[in-house]
Amino acid sequence: MTAPIAPVTLRADQARTRLHELTVIDVRTPGEYGSGHLPGALNIPLDQIRRALPEIRHAADRGDVLVVCASGARSENACKLLAEQGIPTATLAGGTSGWAAAGHELQQPAACDTRAGWSMERQVRFTAGALVLVGTALGLLVHPAFQILSAGVAGGLVLSALTDTCGMAALLGRLPHNRPRAADLDATLTALRGR
Incomplete structure (x- = not known):
């Protein structure tokens, strides 16, 4: 039996210097992701992580995976779930909020690609x-x-x-405006397979 994989935590400056070599997975809702995300981040909402396990495993086999959310709580949960599956990952301390507070730029999709939404x-x-x-x-x-x-x-x-934890967030995450479009999630999974 192998020992469980302990998730690693990267500070914003550490992640920034390694961004070119990391596969970044943003586990926030599509609306939150659309409001600004780390450059090159792929959106796989936390409740869709199990569906994406094969693709995330493939990406982790090819390089390091950084999981992010707004504050670090959801990404930490995702990292624990992935560690249980034997997939090594890192989480971003402070999430996208910490990234922006450190003065690093958030990428925003083109206006026609965004869905207005609240965090x-x-x-x-x-x-x-x-x-x-x-x-x-x-x-x-x-x-x-x-x-x-x-x-x-x-x-x-x-x-x-x-x-x-937040049961209300879990329930709200299931509302249609917080769900990824099937085509968006499929495109993200395809992009992960290609990494």
Whole structure:
């Protein structure tokens, strides 16, 4: 039995100097990816990583793979999943936010190629806030039992912080505007096979 592969973390400056030799996989939603990504990054949303395992393995056999997201949390999860499959990867410390904060440029697709969208964090904040407001309003105006909705959202946020996971983000990620177009994902997988 082989020992599990430990993911490596690269700082923005380290990744920048090696960018020409890395296969960069961005695991954010297509909308987040379209708002700006590392130069040359390929978009495979986190929930599609298992589908892309053969292509990612092929890319890792040919060189180093860097997995990125907005802050580093989703890419760390992707790296753990890939390590379980025996695929060595690295994650970018601070994600694309850290990359941009270090003064490195983000690439944006041509205007006709982008889908306007909010970051997953912004979608979660909006949805959680809206549910709390609705639960509170219905609890005051209709029946106090509706306040359970607000309490449930608060409990979910606490659980999310304690476990460093986000069930609401997982649910929102399944909405049509957060899903990759089949042709886009197929093109990305084809590009990975060619690397």
